[in-house]
Amino acid sequence: MEMERRRHCRKCLTRDMDQKAYFENLHTYIRNLEAELKVKEQLYEERLSLCKDCDLLADGMCRACGCYVELRAVMKKNGCPYNKWLAQ
Numbered sequence: 001m002e003m004e005r006r007r008h009c010r011k012c013l014t015r016d017m018d019q020k021a022y023f024e025n026l027h028t029y030i031r032n033l034e035a036e037l038k039v040k041e042q043l044y045e046e047r048l049s050l051c052k053d054c055d056l057l058a059d060g061m062c063r064a065c066g067c068y069v070e071l072r073a074v075m076k077k078n079g080c081p082y083n084k085w086l087a088q
């Protein structure tokens with residue numbers, strides 16, 4: 001029950017959240033973003049592939065911008081801070 005309540009907490013800081021629940025929330029958030037805001041799946045995977053080869057990726061986070069790369073890369077308006085992939 002406690003876990004269920006934490007999973008749906010919208011005002012928790014990440015340090016207050018269960019890590020698994022936090023990442024589930026992140027992926028649910030990405031899935032539910034409006035389609036017109038997101039890049040197509042193929043471009044998303046290309047962007048993530050570049051991030052995976054990048055030395056600045058650490059634990060899913062870009063050390064240049066501080067973003068979770070899966071969230072940054074899914075948005076059309078976002079670009080890589082080092083121009084390894086560009087905004088649309």
Ligand code: SF4
Nearest residue numbers: 051054057062080084
């Ligand atoms: S967003 Fe750019 S700098 Fe950051 S991890 Fe991805 S490729 Fe590297």
